[in-house]
Amino acid sequence: MLSMRAKYALKALIYLAKVRDQGPVLIGDIAASQKLPRKFLEQILLELKNLRVLKSRQGKSGGYLLAKEPAEIEMGQIVRVFNGPLALVPCVSVTAFEKCAECLDFDHCGVRRVMKKVRDITAEILDGTTLEAMVNIEASESDEASMMYFI
Amino acid sequence: MLSMRAKYALKALIYLAKVRDQGPVLIGDIAASQKLPRKFLEQILLELKNLRVLKSRQGKSGGYLLAKEPAEIEMGQIVRVFNGPLALVPCVSVTAFEKCAECLDFDHCGVRRVMKKVRDITAEILDGTTLEAMVNIEASESDEASMMYFI
DNA sequence: ACCATAACCTATTAATCCTATATGCTAAAT
DNA sequence: ATTTAGCATATAGGATTAATAGGTTATGGT
Numbered sequence: 001m002l003s004m005r006a007k008y009a010l011k012a013l014i015y016l017a018k019v020r021d022q023g024p025v026l027i028g029d030i031a032a033s034q035k036l037p038r039k040f041l042e043q044i045l046l047e048l049k050n051l052r053v054l055k056s057r058q059g060k061s062g063g064y065l066l067a068k069e070p071a072e073i074e075m076g077q078i079v080r081v082f083n084g085p086l087a088l089v090p091c092v093s094v095t096a097f098e099k100c101a102e103c104l105d106f107d108h109c110g111v112r113r114v115m116k117k118v119r120d121i122t123a124e125i126l127d128g129t130t131l132e133a134m135v136n137i138e139a140s141e142s143d144e145a146s147m148m149y150f151i
Numbered sequence: 152m153l154s155m156r157a158k159y160a161l162k163a164l165i166y167l168a169k170v171r172d173q174g175p176v177l178i179g180d181i182a183a184s185q186k187l188p189r190k191f192l193e194q195i196l197l198e199l200k201n202l203r204v205l206k207s208r209q210g211k212s213g214g215y216l217l218a219k220e221p222a223e224i225e226m227g228q229i230v231r232v233f234n235g236p237l238a239l240v241p242c243v244s245v246t247a248f249e250k251c252a253e254c255l256d257f258d259h260c261g262v263r264r265v266m267k268k269v270r271d272i273t274a275e276i277l278d279g280t281t282l283e284a285m286v287n288i289e290a291s292e293s294d295e296a297s298m299m300y301f302i
Numbered sequence: 303a304c305c306a307t308a309a310c311c312t313a314t315t316a317a318t319c320c321t322a323t324a325t326g327c328t329a330a331a332t
Numbered sequence: 333a334t335t336t337a338g339c340a341t342a343t344a345g346g347a348t349t350a351a352t353a354g355g356t357t358a359t360g361g362t
């Protein structure tokens with residue numbers, strides 16, 4: 001399962017993309033409108049800022065805004081940072097590769113081969129879906145229509 | 152990431168499928184040959200027995216063996232039992248569906264729609280890969296060849 | 303210059319989960 | 333009867349997660 005941090009990060013980003021022409025948005029506004037715990041969200045937004053995905057202004061009329069075009073922000077990046085590697089086993093991870101301690105035959109391991117398939121397809125979907133696509137998906141009516149936004 | 156329990160369960164099952172014509176296999180033999188922690192594996196095998204995936208004999212010349220044909224045992228079932236739902240968000244899970252507490256618009260939620268796609272493809276792969284296929288995958292030389300065993 | 307505001311940053315908590323081991327019990331074969 | 337090997341449960345230690353608290357720093361308005 002995705003961590004709350006990862007899910008909240010995605011929700012906050014989608015919201016910020018939607019209201020992107022309205023200047024800086026308060027943490028409190030994001031939290032209230034998306035029903036996310038305010039202080040917890042604060043940490044997440046800070047991390048997104050350090051990632052250079054968001055930028056911020058302090059003090060009066062401050063708040064957060066996107067630091068990039070929505071089309072340049074990939075779901076895969078956010079999930080990896082906030083939830084860890086996409087891979088289900090370390091030996092199939094691109095970003096955190098590690099051989100299993102109990103590994104007997106790396107090349108022929110069936111678990112590894114199947115999990116690699118799962119990871120590759122997951123990466124294809126998540127890296128191929130940008131924040132821009134997410135906004136479009138939310139605007140569309142049917143799940144079928146939303147499929148068009150995938151690579 | 153997959154839990155150790157799930158990974159060990161899969162490895163033990165593949166091993167048992169390979170030596171299936173040799174009668175009951177000792178926990179200690181499975182543990183030693185697959186380099187898995189013996190007592191931890193014991194719990195896992197017991198759970199597999201209660202699932203009716205394995206059967207066992209106690210006492211002298213006892214051990215574990217498959218309770219079904221390898222072609223009838225799906226990877227998806229094992230992963231779900233030992234690792235939890237395949238879904239990355241509860242609102243997209245078939246076996247443990249739950250609406251997110253912070254959900255504002257279920258039908259249009261972009262996170263949900265994308266994660267549903269990921270879940271569906273993951274389920275297609277894991278439910279479409281049987282223990283029999285896993286044994287064949289381990290016997291094959293190239294990763295390309297192993298793709299043939301997927302649905 | 304001052305003050306209100308809002309983001310920044312760090313520490314801490316409670317709860318849960320994960321991996322693994324320990325211990326005693328029960329069933330079966332010889 | 334004895335030995336073997338699985339059955340069952342308890343428990344420990346560690347790691348991770350979700351969330352809150354509290355003080356600090358920057359900034360715009362007056």
